[in-house]
Amino acid sequence: MSPPPKSGTDSPSIPFLKMEGISKQFALVKANDCANLDVNRGEIHALVGENGAGKSTLMRILYGLYRADSGRMYLDGDPVELRSPADAISLGIGMVHQHFMLVPPLSVTENVVLGSEPLRAGVVLDLKGAAERVKELSETFALAVDPDARVEELSVGAQQRVEIVKILFRGARLLILDEPTAVLTPQETESLFVILRRLKEQGKTIIFITHKLSEVMEISDSVTVMRHGKVVGDLKTAETNTEELATLMVGRKVLLEVEKGAPARGETVLELKDVHALGASKVPTLRGISLRVCSGEILGVAGVQGNGQTELVEVITGLRKPSSGSLRLLERDITGLSPREMLKLGVAHIPEDRLKRGLVPAFTVSENLILGSHFRPPFAGRLWLRREDIFENARSVLRRFDVRPQAPALPARSLSGGNQQKLIVGRELSRDPKLLVASQPTRGVDIGAIEFIHRNLIAQRDRGCAVLLVSADLSEILSLSDRIAVIYEGRIVGTVDSTQADEKKLGMMMMTGVLAKEDGNGAGES
Amino acid sequence: MDWMIVLAFISQMVRISVPYTLAAIGGTFSERGGVVNIALEGILLNGAFTCVLATHYTGNPWVGVLAAVAGGVATASVHAVVSITFKAEQIVSGLAINLLAMGATRFFLRIIFGSSSNSERIAGLPEWDVPVLGDIPVLSTIFSSPLILATIVIIFASQFVLFKTSFGLRLRSVGEHPEAADSLGVNVSRVRYAGVLLSGALAGLGGAWLAMDQHSFTDGMSSGRGYIALAAMIVGKWNPLGAAGACLMFGAAESLQMQLQGQDVPTQFIQMIPYVATVVVLAGFIGRSIPPAADGVPYEKERQ
Numbered sequence: 001m002s003p004p005p006k007s008g009t010d011s012p013s014i015p016f017l018k019m020e021g022i023s024k025q026f027a028l029v030k031a032n033d034c035a036n037l038d039v040n041r042g043e044i045h046a047l048v049g050e051n052g053a054g055k056s057t058l059m060r061i062l063y064g065l066y067r068a069d070s071g072r073m074y075l076d077g078d079p080v081e082l083r084s085p086a087d088a089i090s091l092g093i094g095m096v097h098q099h100f101m102l103v104p105p106l107s108v109t110e111n112v113v114l115g116s117e118p119l120r121a122g123v124v125l126d127l128k129g130a131a132e133r134v135k136e137l138s139e140t141f142a143l144a145v146d147p148d149a150r151v152e153e154l155s156v157g158a159q160q161r162v163e164i165v166k167i168l169f170r171g172a173r174l175l176i177l178d179e180p181t182a183v184l185t186p187q188e189t190e191s192l193f194v195i196l197r198r199l200k201e202q203g204k205t206i207i208f209i210t211h212k213l214s215e216v217m218e219i220s221d222s223v224t225v226m227r228h229g230k231v232v233g234d235l236k237t238a239e240t241n242t243e244e245l246a247t248l249m250v251g252r253k254v255l256l257e258v259e260k261g262a263p264a265r266g267e268t269v270l271e272l273k274d275v276h277a278l279g280a281s282k283v284p285t286l287r288g289i290s291l292r293v294c295s296g297e298i299l300g301v302a303g304v305q306g307n308g309q310t311e312l313v314e315v316i317t318g319l320r321k322p323s324s325g326s327l328r329l330l331e332r333d334i335t336g337l338s339p340r341e342m343l344k345l346g347v348a349h350i351p352e353d354r355l356k357r358g359l360v361p362a363f364t365v366s367e368n369l370i371l372g373s374h375f376r377p378p379f380a381g382r383l384w385l386r387r388e389d390i391f392e393n394a395r396s397v398l399r400r401f402d403v404r405p406q407a408p409a410l411p412a413r414s415l416s417g418g419n420q421q422k423l424i425v426g427r428e429l430s431r432d433p434k435l436l437v438a439s440q441p442t443r444g445v446d447i448g449a450i451e452f453i454h455r456n457l458i459a460q461r462d463r464g465c466a467v468l469l470v471s472a473d474l475s476e477i478l479s480l481s482d483r484i485a486v487i488y489e490g491r492i493v494g495t496v497d498s499t500q501a502d503e504k505k506l507g508m509m510m511m512t513g514v515l516a517k518e519d520g521n522g523a524g525e526s
Numbered sequence: 527m528d529w530m531i532v533l534a535f536i537s538q539m540v541r542i543s544v545p546y547t548l549a550a551i552g553g554t555f556s557e558r559g560g561v562v563n564i565a566l567e568g569i570l571l572n573g574a575f576t577c578v579l580a581t582h583y584t585g586n587p588w589v590g591v592l593a594a595v596a597g598g599v600a601t602a603s604v605h606a607v608v609s610i611t612f613k614a615e616q617i618v619s620g621l622a623i624n625l626l627a628m629g630a631t632r633f634f635l636r637i638i639f640g641s642s643s644n645s646e647r648i649a650g651l652p653e654w655d656v657p658v659l660g661d662i663p664v665l666s667t668i669f670s671s672p673l674i675l676a677t678i679v680i681i682f683a684s685q686f687v688l689f690k691t692s693f694g695l696r697l698r699s700v701g702e703h704p705e706a707a708d709s710l711g712v713n714v715s716r717v718r719y720a721g722v723l724l725s726g727a728l729a730g731l732g733g734a735w736l737a738m739d740q741h742s743f744t745d746g747m748s749s750g751r752g753y754i755a756l757a758a759m760i761v762g763k764w765n766p767l768g769a770a771g772a773c774l775m776f777g778a779a780e781s782l783q784m785q786l787q788g789q790d791v792p793t794q795f796i797q798m799i800p801y802v803a804t805v806v807v808l809a810g811f812i813g814r815s816i817p818p819a820a821d822g823v824p825y826e827k828e829r830q
C-alpha cells in the first residue's frame with residue numbers, strides 16, 4: 001500500500017481543474033500544505049479526509065472565499081485567479097456549502113436569483129421569468145423544486161436541491177458539494193445520488209466532499225484523500241477500497257467493523273408501557289410505545305426519520321411529558337419527571353443536535369463539561385463555582401476522550417464537529433450512567449471519531465449500562481445493537497435480534513411497518 | 527355638523543401620522559438590512575433643526591427640506607459607521623446619537639437663536655392646488671401639502687423598492703442571512719449602508735415636517751415620535767404599507783385624544799390613549815411579528 005501522492009498519469013488530456021501547491025495558514029494551523037488537486041471534466045471527484053484535514057479550506061480557496069498564501073490554479077489549462085465568489089461564479093464554479101446559504105423567509109426563486117437578478121425595464125425584478133428558468137432547470141436535472149415555495153417550509157433535502165438550482169442558474173460547469181450528505185437521511189442521500197449522476201450525464205463536473213467512504217465507493221469516479229492539510233492519495237475509485245481509503249485518511253489502520261462480544265444481559269433498566277406523546281406541532285406522535293432495555297445490552301431503534309424517534313428520546317430524558325403510559329427506571333416510576341431528576345437517577349443523554357441541546361457553543365469547554373452537574377459538588381461550592389475542580393475535570397475528560405485541542409478555556413463553538421461530539425460523549429459517559437440514551441451519536445463526524453464513539457458505547461454496555469441507540473444510519477444500528485426495535489408511525493412494530501437482522505429486512509419494516517413474515521418470533525415486545 | 531367633525535378628525539389624523547410614517551418606513555429600510563435603528567428619534571430632531579436653520583438663513587423652505595434630508599443622512603451615517611464598519615452594539619450607538627442630538631440642538635438653539643425654548647418663526651412650504659382632490663372640503667388641507675403628497679408617494683414607492691427591485695431583495699437578504707448574500711457576491715456592508723442612510727433621509731424628511739408644521743424649532747420637539755415610529759414599524763411587520771397603516775392608527779389615537787380634550791373625563795386619562803393603544807396593539811392585536819433574523823447582528827466576514 002503506497003499510492004503516490006501525485007496525480008495519475010494515465011489521462012493524457014489536460015485536467016479540467018488543476019490546483020497546484022496550494023498552501024493556506026490560519027492563525028494557528030496550516031490548513032492546506034502544498035495541496036495538489038486534479039479533476040477531470042465530467043467526473044464525480046470525491047475529496048475525503050477527516051474533519052480538519054483541510055478539504056473545506058481547499059474548496060473555499062477554489063470558490064474565492066479564502067485566498068491561498070501560495071499556489072496556482074488552472075481551469076481548462078488557463079491560469080485563473082479568484083479574489084471573490086463573484087470571480088468563481090463568473091468562471092462557472094459553484095458551491096453548495098455544508099451549512100446552506102439560503103435565506104429562509106424568501107421564496108425559492110428569490111433565493112436563486114439573489115446577487116444576479118434578472119431585471120425588466122432596468123429596475124423591476126423579473127421573478128416570473130426567473131421562476132420559469134428554475135422550473136426548467138428543475139425538470140432537466142430531476143430536482144423537483146417548486147419555484148414559489150418559501151425556503152423555510154422545505155425539507156433539508158429540498159433545500160439542498162434549491163442550492164443546486166442556484167448554482168446551475170449561474171451557469172456552473174463545476175459543482176462543489178461540501179459534505180452534502182451530512183444532513184441527509186439515507187433516503188434523501190439516495191435521491192441526491194440520482195441527481196448527481198444526472199448532472200454528470202449532462203457534462204457537469206462535480207467535486208464531492210465527504211468522509212463517508214461507502215458514499216465514495218458508490219458515487220465517485222476518482223478520489224483525493226487529504227490528511228493534516230496535505231494530499232496523501234489520489235486514486236481511481238475502481239482501483240481502491242474502503243480499507244485503503246480509511247487507512248490513508250486516518251494515517252493508521254482503522255477498524256471499520258466494531259468488535260464486540262456477546263452481551264451480558266442483566267436486569268431490566270428501562271421499561272416503557274404504552275407511552276403516548278404529542279409532537280412539536282401538537283399532533284400525536286408517539287402512539288403506544290412499549291419497549292424494554294436491559295443492563296449490558298444495546299437496544300437500537302431503527303426507523304425512517306420523523307416516525308417519533310425524536311419524541312421518544314425526549315420522553316425518556318424528561319424533555320417531553322408523555323400524555324399517557326408509564327416509564328419505569330430500575331423498578332421506579334419515572335413518568336413525567338424533569339430532566340434534572342432523570343439525570344440524578346442515572347440517565348445520560350447524547351442529544352441528536354449537538355449545538356442545540358448538547359452544548360452551549362459560546363461557553364468554554366470546561367463549562368460545557370459540567371453542564372448538568374454544575375449545581376453540586378465538586379463543581380459548586382456553597383456560593384461560587386470551584387474553578388480549580390472544574391478545570392481539573394475538564395483536563396481529565398479531554399484526555400480520556402481524546403478531545404482536541406485539549407484546551408479547557410476554548411469556547412466549545414471553535415471545536416470541530418467531531419470533537420464537539422466527543423466532548424458531549426465525554427461529559428455524559430463520565431457520569432457513569434445506568435441508562436445511556438444516544439441519539440444520532442455519530443451524525444456528521446469523521447471516521448476516527450466514529451470509531452472512538454462506537455468503542456465507548458460498547459464499553460458502556462460491557463460495564464453494565466443499558467444503552468438505547470437511536471440512529472438514522474442503519475449500518476450503525478446493525479453493527480452496534482444487540483437487539484433492534486423498529487419504530488413506525490409512533491409505535492414499535494417489531495423487535496429483532498441483531499444476529500437475525502439485515503439491512504433489507506429492517507428496511508422493509510421501516511418502510512411498511514410490517515414485520516417480514518418468516519420470522520414473527522422476534523416480534524412483540526408488548 | 528357631524529360630517530365636518532369626521533373630516534376634521536381624518537385630516538388631523540393624517541397630519542399627525544406624517545412624521546411617524548416617514549420615520550417608521552426609514553426604520554423599516556434600516557432593519558430589513560439588519561441594522562437596528564433607534565436613532566430615528568435623534569434623526570427626526572436633527573432633521574427638524576437643520577431644516578429650520580437652512581430656511582432661516584436662505585428664506586427658502588425648499589432648501590430647508592433638502593437640509594433636513596441632508597441632516598438626517600449625516601446623522602444616520604454616524605450610526606452606519608459605528609454599527610456597520612466598527613460593528614459596535616447598535617442600540618448603544620442609537621441611544622448615544624439620540625442623546626447627542628438632544629444636547630446639540632439645544633446648544634445651537636441657544637447660540638444661534640439666543641433662546642432655550644424655540645427658534646424664530648420660519649416660512650412654511652407653499653400650498654399646492656391639486657385638481658379634484660383639492661376641492662374636497664376640509665380634506666383639501668391634506669392634499670395641498672407637498673410633504674403629505676410626498677409621503678403618500680414614498681409609502682408606495684418604498685413597498686415597491688423593498689419587494690420588487692434587486693436592491694430590495696439584496697437588502698432583505700443581508701438582513702436575514704448575510705453569509706448567504708456574501709457567498710453570492712453581494713457586498714453586505716454596502717447594502718447595509720444604503721439601508722441605514724435611506725432611513726436617515728426619510729426620518730430627516732419627517733423632521734422637516736415637524737419644523738414646517740410649527741414654523742419653528744422647539745427644544746425636544748421630536749418628543750418620542752422616533753420611538754413610536756419603531757413601534758409602528760414592528761406593528762407593521764417591517765413592511766412600508768403595514769408601517770404606514772400602524773402610523774395612521776397611532777395618528778387616530780392621538781387625534782382622538784385631542785378631540786376629547788375639554789370633556790368631563792380627566793385629561794390625564796385622555797392623554798394616555800395613544801400610549802395605551804400602542805401597548806395594546808403591540809401586546810396582542812397583530813399576531814407574531816418576526817424581525818429579520820440578522821437584525822442587530824454585525825456581520826463578521828472571516829468567521830471560521
